[in-house]
Amino acid sequence: MRKRIIAGNWKMYKTIDEAKNFAQEVKGKLIESEIVEAVICPPAPYLYELAEITKGYSIKIGAQTMHEEIEGAFTGEISPTMLSNLGVQYVIIGHSERRMYFNETDQSVNKKVKAAFESNLTPIVCVGESLEERESNKTVEIVSNQVTKAFLNRTGETIEKAVIAYEPIWAIGTGKTATADDANEVCHAIRNTVEELYGADVANKVRIQYGGSVKPENIEELLTKEHIDGALVGGASLDSNSFLKLIEAAS
Ligand code: PEP
Numbered sequence: 740m741r742k743r744i745i746a747g748n749w750k751m752y753k754t755i756d757e758a759k760n761f762a763q764e765v766k767g768k769l770i771e772s773e774i775v776e777a778v779i780c781p782p783a784p785y786l787y788e789l790a791e792i793t794k795g796y797s798i799k800i801g802a803q804t805m806h807e808e809i810e811g812a813f814t815g816e817i818s819p820t821m822l823s824n825l826g827v828q829y830v831i832i833g834h835s836e837r838r839m840y841f842n843e844t845d846q847s848v849n850k851k852v853k854a855a856f857e858s859n860l861t862p863i864v865c866v867g868e869s870l871e872e873r874e875s876n877k878t879v880e881i882v883s884n885q886v887t888k889a890f891l892n893r894t895g896e897t898i899e900k901a902v903i904a905y906e907p908i909w910a911i912g913t914g915k916t917a918t919a920d921d922a923n924e925v926c927h928a929i930r931n932t933v934e935e936l937y938g939a940d941v942a943n944k945v946r947i948q949y950g951g952s953v954k955p956e957n958i959e960e961l962l963t964k965e966h967i968d969g970a971l972v973g974g975a976s977l978d979s980n981s982f983l984k985l986i987e988a989a990s
Contacts, residue, residue, distance in 0.1 A: 741946050743989045744902055744964065744969035746778040746801060746863060748831060748950075748974025758785045759792060764979045766796040775969070775989040778829050779976070783817055790826030801829030801863065804837055807850035809858070819851075819858035830855050833889065834865045835908045845888035852889055852899040856897045863902040863971060864889045865950070866929070870909035878907075882925055895937035899944040903929055904971040910951025912973055919957075920951040923964035932967055950959070955984035962989055 753761070758781050769777050780801035781789050790800045806816035822830060832855065848864065855862040864916035866885035868878045882905065890898050905925050907917055917925075926947045934942035949961050950971035961967050969989060975981045 740976075741944065741968045742773065742774040743946060744778065744946055745775060745982075745985050745989050746780060746829065746831075746833070746902075746904075746948070746969070746971050747982055748780045748803060748971060748973050749782060749977060750803070750836070750973060751782055752977055753781065753785070755785055755788070758782075758789060761982075762789050762792040764800075765983060766793050766798055767798040767837045768983055769986060772990060775986060777980075777982075777986050780829065780831055786822070786827055787825045794826065798829045800826065802827050802860075803831050803834065803853060804841075804861075805830050805855070807847065807854040808855070819854045819860055823858045823860055824878075828861060829902075830860045831904075832862045832864050833885075835867055835906060837910060839908075845885060847911070848868050848885075848889045849891050852893065852901070856893070861900060861902060863904050863948070864966050865904045865906050865971070866905040867908050869909075872926045873907065873909065878925055879928045881898060882929060884981055885933050886929055886932045887936065888934065890933075894940040898933065899941045902946045902948060902969075903933075904950045905929060906946040906950035907972060912952070914985075916952045916957055916961075917949070919960045919964050919967075921960060922951075923966050926964070926966035955981055955988060958985055 743934040766782040776799045777800045799970045832851045837843040852862050868881045930942045946968040948971045953972045954975040
């Protein structure tokens, strides 16, 4: 059975005090579970402190992005080894906002996936179609292509540890959610792509999240679906009660 994963993407929100309060509030309320894993992805300046606060508790820390090189003259960037040295365990790669505003491409996503694995970070690889692509029935083609390119030249042994987040761009931060059936259909197509590339065993192990306006009110139905193994959540992960409700719904 695949362990569910609920990850909160805080984007560029919260003060350091708000971030620390959140971590203090939730850490004692989460119990180690075989069923669900909880991850929060705060802004980069808060990673160290939140990793320290949550050490030994059933909540993991993820970064929202990283550079693909281990070190170098890349002013302003953060390397994968810097993240893992801080106690970070996950990293979101290729979020649609990174692709849209920071020129991330399938090629840079591929390099970052490789670098993440080499630094013992688990990548949460985001894929998803625009509204225009959905309306022209290109969703499966777009998403399968993104998955294929993200994992190019990686082995099945590494890919089975990755998390893939299916996030239709038109559903992010808009209040519009894909129906549970539609989300499941695309997550199924993603699993089929992984199977074609790496075989059924890897495809059965890889975890696929849905993301796009997930909240306590709609998560339960999404999680009843066979191919949805959790959620990547933006807005509804910012409030500690709402985040705890999401974890509870997945438990
Ligand atoms: C996200 O940022 O990955 C996301 C899914 O945001 P929201 O839940 O706010 O739509």
